[in-house]
Amino acid sequence: MRRVILYSVLIAGAVVMLFPFFWMVSSSLKTFQEVNLSPPTMLPADPQWSNYAEAWGSPPSGFGRYFLNSLVVAVVGTAIQLFTGIMAAYAFARLKFRFSNVLFMLVLATMMIPFETRIVPNYVLIRQIPLMGGNDIFGEGGAGLYDTYAGMILPGVASAFAVFLLRQAFMAVPRDYWDALRMDGASHWTFLWRVLIPMTMPAVLTVVLFGFIGRWNELLWPLIATQSESIRPVQLGLMLFSGDEGSLYHLLMAATTLVAVPGIFFFLFVQRRFIEGLTAFGVKG
Amino acid sequence: MSTVSMMRLRRKRRRLERIWLPTLYLAPTLLLLWAFDIYPIFLSAWMSLWRWGIKAEEFIGLDNYSRVFDEIGSGPGGTPGEVGNSLLVTAFYVVGTVPVTIIIAFVIANMLNSRIRFLAVLRTAYFVPYITSTVAAGLAFVWLLNPQIGVLNSALESVGLPAQQWLLDPEPVGPKVLSMFGIGWSENLPGFLEGPSVALVCVIVFSVWNSLGFAVVIILAGLVTIDPQVKEAARMDGVNSWQMATRITMPLVSPTLFLLLIVSTISSFQSFNEVYVLTSGGGYGAGAGSPLDSTLTLPVLIFRHLYERPSSVGFAAALSMLLFVLVLGVVLLQFRLAERRVHYE
Numbered sequence: 145m146r147r148v149i150l151y152s153v154l155i156a157g158a159v160v161m162l163f164p165f166f167w168m169v170s171s172s173l174k175t176f177q178e179v180n181l182s183p184p185t186m187l188p189a190d191p192q193w194s195n196y197a198e199a200w201g202s203p204p205s206g207f208g209r210y211f212l213n214s215l216v217v218a219v220v221g222t223a224i225q226l227f228t229g230i231m232a233a234y235a236f237a238r239l240k241f242r243f244s245n246v247l248f249m250l251v252l253a254t255m256m257i258p259f260e261t262r263i264v265p266n267y268v269l270i271r272q273i274p275l276m277g278g279n280d281i282f283g284e285g286g287a288g289l290y291d292t293y294a295g296m297i298l299p300g301v302a303s304a305f306a307v308f309l310l311r312q313a314f315m316a317v318p319r320d321y322w323d324a325l326r327m328d329g330a331s332h333w334t335f336l337w338r339v340l341i342p343m344t345m346p347a348v349l350t351v352v353l354f355g356f357i358g359r360w361n362e363l364l365w366p367l368i369a370t371q372s373e374s375i376r377p378v379q380l381g382l383m384l385f386s387g388d389e390g391s392l393y394h395l396l397m398a399a400t401t402l403v404a405v406p407g408i409f410f411f412l413f414v415q416r417r418f419i420e421g422l423t424a425f426g427v428k429g
Numbered sequence: 430m431s432t433v434s435m436m437r438l439r440r441k442r443r444r445l446e447r448i449w450l451p452t453l454y455l456a457p458t459l460l461l462l463w464a465f466d467i468y469p470i471f472l473s474a475w476m477s478l479w480r481w482g483i484k485a486e487e488f489i490g491l492d493n494y495s496r497v498f499d500e501i502g503s504g505p506g507g508t509p510g511e512v513g514n515s516l517l518v519t520a521f522y523v524v525g526t527v528p529v530t531i532i533i534a535f536v537i538a539n540m541l542n543s544r545i546r547f548l549a550v551l552r553t554a555y556f557v558p559y560i561t562s563t564v565a566a567g568l569a570f571v572w573l574l575n576p577q578i579g580v581l582n583s584a585l586e587s588v589g590l591p592a593q594q595w596l597l598d599p600e601p602v603g604p605k606v607l608s609m610f611g612i613g614w615s616e617n618l619p620g621f622l623e624g625p626s627v628a629l630v631c632v633i634v635f636s637v638w639n640s641l642g643f644a645v646v647i648i649l650a651g652l653v654t655i656d657p658q659v660k661e662a663a664r665m666d667g668v669n670s671w672q673m674a675t676r677i678t679m680p681l682v683s684p685t686l687f688l689l690l691i692v693s694t695i696s697s698f699q700s701f702n703e704v705y706v707l708t709s710g711g712g713y714g715a716g717a718g719s720p721l722d723s724t725l726t727l728p729v730l731i732f733r734h735l736y737e738r739p740s741s742v743g744f745a746a747a748l749s750m751l752l753f754v755l756v757l758g759v760v761l762l763q764f765r766l767a768e769r770r771v772h773y774e
Contacts, residue, residue: 234454268476
């Protein structure tokens with residue numbers, strides 16, 4: 145009896161969680177007439193796969209451009225985040241130097257700064273990067289990194305969370321490995337990339353996944369930092385689409401599905417690693 | 430070269446290494462964090478003292494802050510100003526999302542932790558909304574809640590209940606709920622007791638739905654570290670499920686719950702995307718915060734000043750400082766109040 149209740153509650157909950165997605169896909173395959181029916185049909189009478197082609201081509205430059213922009217921002221941003229994160233985590237985990245505890249605390253403290261507090265100054269800051277976008281050496285005269293990929297990527301690319309996660313993983317590797325390699329005259333650099341990274345792959349992958357999905361889903365910063373549709377990411381493309389074609393719900397849901405599905409598939413593909421990484425390195429009290 | 434001088438050379442190299450190596454490894458992260466996370470706080474504080482459009486225009490001291498306080502204070506008829514309203518909306522939003530999410534997640538995580546089949550499938554079901562972009566998930570919700578042809582209203586009508594305006598309804602829920610039971614609302618009560626608008630409640634429900642999976646996974650991570658023997662022993666002593674949850678499990682995962690509380694509070698205060706997608710009415714968010722500003726959280730107000738009123742960037746900076754102080758204050762308060770109840774092993 146207890147198990148029946150348990151399963152019913154859990155399954156009912158799962159249905160509530162997934163219904164919006166079911167409805168999104170179902171609506172995306174209906175005709176304009178069917179999607180406006182009241183009461184609605186559960187499943188499309190005759191699936192209109194052409195809705196997807198129509199939605200894909202609807203924005204002036206097509207959704208392809210937006211997807212490409214998102215890919216650039218997510219891949220480059222994640223790569224920089226991973227590289228800088230690994231270097232810093234190694235220093236905090238393995239190198240002895242003065243003020244290392246103070247600096248580590250300072251890095252962690254940046255997690256407390258609300259995103260919106262940084263948005264206003266960063267909006268001003270990226271316009272004033274010296275020698276970029278027509279700026280002189282004092283950062284005056286041009287647009288700086290405003291409306292560029294670099295401007296979208298740089299703020300927030302260094303992640304205290306990534307540093308913390310990787311440091312924990314690095315510290316869990318016994319010191320003996322390093323001592324043994326040191327005898328053979330290996331450098332820190334070799335040890336880090338040849339030994340430590342392969343041994344802490346789950347943590348590295350967790351950083352990659354969080355970084356990628358975080359970047360892919362970003363909305364506010366690209367909206368503030370750009371003005372050209374030609375470099376804006378897919379989330380903004382979808383917002384614009386919802387304004388232009390908002391009443392054509394079958395097309396809007398087709399576009400929404402196109403944007404949502406890659407992320408969901410990506411996640412399903414790697415979810416075991418993802419959740420295990422979160423479980424193992426995220427929090428353990 | 431003699432052995433002595435070689436050793437001296439090596440020692441010198443070691444000492445140098447101790448300085449330049451950490452510097453080299455840390456430099457990229459520290460420079461980036463300084464440039465785009467720490468320095469901006471100071472820049473924001475500095476900007477808030479200026480009338481600032483595209484660039485600094487005029488030093489005006491604390492004028493932006495006195496404007497903040499003006500707009501908190503009462504307007505005509507005792508109604509709060511734009512800033513006061515957004516503080517109230519933010520408070521409703523944070524109180525409506527954080528505790529509710531954590532409580533539901535705690536229940537679900539406990540259920541998922543009791544040796545069940547299809548654990549991976551169920552866990553994934555709860556996690557998918559979190560992984561989906563807020564724009565996509567939000568637009569799916571806007572469609573569900575469409576007042577004319579949305580599926581939720583169709584469901585209500587099919588069981589004989591009246592259709593609702595959902596995201597378009599600026600009416601507060603307090604009087605609405607009471608009137609369902611035939612109880613009137615006294616005009617003498619202070620305005621905030623009427624509660625959030627129907628539209629804001631919809632945004633809150635969306636946010637809980639959206640972030641539940643994250644909380645479930647984090648709590649699950651804490652639950653699996655509990656030694657099963659502890660629970661077994663308690664069960665032997667005749668502890669019932671309620672006592673088990675509140676007296677045994679809760680204290681044992683309290684460090685996890687506390688961390689989750691802090692993280693959720695910080696992210697709830699800065700929620701922008703949820704409101705933006707659900708209430709802008711499409712396009713680049715001209716309507717964000719509608720209807721009648723009843724979903725206008727502080728971050729959305731900052732966005733409005735930055736995006737639609739380019740001449741008030743200095744004022745937006747003052748508002749960001751307010752948000753910063755607010756988040757810091759609430760988190761410190763949580764540390765003081767809750768930490769005594771957290772059991773570290």
